[in-house]
Amino acid sequence: MRDPDKPQQIIEAAIRVFARNGYYNSRVSDIAREAGIASGTIYLYFKTKDEILVTLFREKMAQWVASVRREVAAERDPLAKVRKIVALHFRVLEENPELAEVLQVELRQGQKFFRGASAHEVSAYFGVINDVLEEGAASGQIRRDLPVKIATKMLFGAMDQLATSWVLGKRAYRLTEAAEPVATIFLKGVCAHGV
Amino acid sequence: MRDPDKPQQIIEAAIRVFARNGYYNSRVSDIAREAGIASGTIYLYFKTKDEILVTLFREKMAQWVASVRREVAAERDPLAKVRKIVALHFRVLEENPELAEVLQVELRQGQKFFRGASAHEVSAYFGVINDVLEEGAASGQIRRDLPVKIATKMLFGAMDQLATSWVLGKRAYRLTEAAEPVATIFLKGVCAHGV
DNA sequence: AATTTCTGACTGAACCGCCGTTCATTCTAC
DNA sequence: GTAGAATGAACGGCGGTTCAGTCAGAAATT
Secondary structure (H helix, E strand, O other): OOOOOHHHHHHHHHHHHHHHHOOOOOOHHHHHHHHOOOHHHHHHHOOOHHHHHHHHHHHHHHHHHHHHHHHHHOOOOHHHHHHHHHHHHHHHHHHOHHHHHHHHHHOOOHHHHHOHHHHHHHHHHHHHHHHHHHHHHHHOOEOOOOOHHHHHHHHHHHHHHHHHHHHHOOOOOOHHHHHHHHHHHHHHHHEOOOO | OOOOOHHHHHHHHHHHHHHHHOOOOOOHHHHHHHHOOOHHHHHHHOOOHHHHHHHHHHHHHHHHHHHHHHHHHOOOOHHHHHHHHHHHHHHHHHHOHHHHHHHHHHOOOHHHHHOHHHHHHHHHHHHHHHHHHHHHHHHOOEOOOOOHHHHHHHHHHHHHHHHHHHHHOOOOOOHHHHHHHHHHHHHHHHEOOOO
16 A cells, blocks of 8 residues: 555655755656655655655745744744744754755745745745734834835845855854844834834 | 857856756757757867856856946945945846846856855855945945845845746746845944944 | 455666767868 | 868757556455
8 A cells, every 4th residue: 555654755755855966857767766765656656756845845945934933923023033033044954965055945936836836935024024013013123114014024035145155055063053143133113113 | 279268158058958947857959959069079178068157157246246246335324335236236147037037046056056056156155245344344335243144145145036036927027126125224224323 | 264356656777858068071371 | 182160960868758667455245
């Protein structure tokens, strides 16, 4: 009978392989070898090679967004929520270096992923940030005239760039150490009064 | 005799083709057709398909950095320099939509480009931002205890994300309109006193 | 319990379409 | 006439995908 968590094993193997070689330079047979199965077996669980990448991304992003939502909901103060988002963003990547490699470097390529498949998951993450900022604006802690959509993208972009630099720089330092300064600079930029 | 700006024509054709289909989904013959030459001719000027992409990136980035340096040098005030960088960043992309597509979406992929080839050009751009921030810290307009390297990455990341969203959203609005808010939020975040 | 039959997950060699690259040939400018 | 620029058909190998075959274990039969 079909092993119910074989797809998961394939995905985890794919993360390691893609992290090592990149998507286009990875053979399906490499993933199979890494997962300890035959290449044909992969096609019992995924229709195409692309589907592995898309599924991988969707699944990991969905988990990520869920955990961010959970942690954010546990905080009261909107400013603390922002700090939490930044801390968690960096922590997830630091704790999953291979996933970080795939998300930051491999998954950026073209059409296929950034449009289409991933749009939904990414925009869910943007939604979380957006809501927190609006909450802060409503409470008056954040400038009421802040262009929230722009600020959302700025924060995401800032975190994302820190993460990318960290990955490309061979993870030579602790990403989480950047969380506090990043949050502070951003909050100072968007708050109504000093931070 | 060899046409001295045929390489340039090939690069411009490649930008249009990559913008349309993405790098891995573009055939060398597509680039040739777009440039109005035979596919073999490309190999008189470039050793491989990869080399086209790398050259394209290097050349465009070098021009970009040069023009940013020039414009920044024309300003006195460090804060005005930051505003200038943001404005120019968005203006370059808005005026070159196909280049924007390639830079923001296609060139992100893996190993090959972000490490290796492009590292030098990207870090030159980071250097410009870094220097401006340090200048501002020296003049006291920017917090003297600002972690400049982190702030540099944040600004780049923020601009980059705005640009990527704009490209992925089919360029449905004017990117340059975001320049002022982005610069203001960032400056408020890094300045010693209000902006 | 032992034996046979059946099922379908798994395998991996082989297939085949694709496309980067080559190079024998043609064309062009001097 | 000749050099060398340009051509584009053909090559080759790469790698995603397929599928005929294997075999472990479940069900049926004795």
